[in-house]
Amino acid sequence: MVGASSLQPRLLSSFVGDRFVQSRRPLHQLFGCNPGNKHVSMQLSRTFSGLTNLLFNRRNLEGLPNSKRKRLRPGKLSPRRPVPGHILRPPYVTSKKPPGIVSGPEVHGEKGIECMRNSGRLAAQVLEYAGTLVKPGIKTDEIDEAVHRMIIDNGAYPSPLGYGGFPKSVCTSVNECICHGIPDSRPLEDGDIINIDVTVYLNGYHGDTSATFFCGDVDDEARKLVEVTKECLDKAISICAPGLEFKKIGKTIHDHADKHRYGVVRMFVGHGVGSVFHADPVILHYRNNDGGRMMLNQTFTIEPMLTIGSINPIMWDDDWTVVTEDGSLSAQFEHTILITENGAEILTQC
Structure with a gap:
């Protein structure tokens, strides 16, 4: 596994992390088919490097200005949880190849659509259950343990476990953590917000979803951020349909975030999902001029991440946990959707 300190800044999937095969192609060409190479790089062009050069900047800033909330600190990790041998594993668990975004969209036939509905439904049920566990004093590792158990009890594999070396079965991103928070010994505190990102691999298909939950008595500033982030996702899904760019x-997400003066994180993206964890298309959550249109029976995620302050990310030494540069709060919501003749079907809801 390549350490983050040796990598160039790049545009990332919400769970791909730093495990891409590099490419020298310009940004607008990054997601086309590359014969002989199933994975495409998402390295940013020099034009964008100034916006993203903080991703691998290791900092240790104490406290937060004008806030009683303390910066997140890494806790202790429990041992990797086992998965019974009879449960089907995604190929990347046993492969030594670094995972990345696979060229080509996930467009399904009738059987694939039914499998996607099943995996999406399970992911939604797991996420709903995980949300009921959020309360002051519970450790994020305890949430991971419960999620892990529910997924394997339903005959599925927790997709994050072993993906590019990720050590846990779910992501738990607290307060200023933008994404990829690793569950550990830190107990949640009254007033925290926490994004729980669940992906399950059931019968050969991934269902991917996340939501941000309130822990105890959350202040109005944090509540508004979470509510607007959910609105951004809902508005984006509502416009989806075959042929739409x-x-x-x-644009839909960025316009709504601007109305409330929130930042839209640009370093992490939505993605095609189905029989593979991450595939084309790459879904940008900010205004852009990228090409491509939605196709009937295509599945992908939309997962906007908004911040109260800086949109610049900093990665911890664990090479996964990404937090805001200034320690400001961040929220995220995600659904897997299916493009239908009538618009979009949300697959990851109970």
Whole structure:
């Protein structure tokens, strides 16, 4: 596994992390088919490097200005949880190849659609259950343990476990953590917000979803951020339909975030999902001029991340946990959707 300190800034999937095969192609060409290489790089062009050069900047800032909330600190990790041998594992669990975004969209036939509905439904049920566990004093590792158990009890594999070396079965991103928070010994505190990102691999298909939950008595500033982030996702899904340009998603999200003066994180993206964890198309959540249109029976995620302050990310030494540069709060919501003749069907809801 390549350490983050040796990598160039790049545009990332919400769970791909730093495990991409590099490419020298310009940004607008990054997601086309590359014969002989199933994975495409998402390295940013020099034009964008100034916006993203903080991703791998290791900092240790104490406290937050004008806030009683303390910066997040890494806790202790429990041992990796086992998965029974009879449960089907995604190929990347046993492969030594670094995972990345696979060229080509996930467009399904009748059987694939039914499998996607099943995996999406399970992911939604797991996420709903995980949300009921959020309360002051519970450790994020305890949430991971409960999620892990529910997924394997339903005959599925927790997709994050072993993906590019990720050590846990779910992501738990608290307060200023933008994404990829690793469950550990830190107990949740009254007033925290926490994004729980669940992906399950059931019968050969991934269902991917996340939501941000309130822990105890959350202040109005944090509540508004979470509510607007959910609105951004809902508005983006509502416009989806066959033939629609993908760039309309970013404009819809960015326009709504601007109305409330929130930042839209640009370093992490939505993605095609189905028989593979991450595939084309890449879904940008900010205004852009990328090409591409939605196709009937295509599945992908939309997962906007909004911040109260800086949109610049900093990665911890664990090479996964990404937090805001200034320690400001961040929220995220995600659904897996299916493009239908009538618009979009949300697959990850109970």
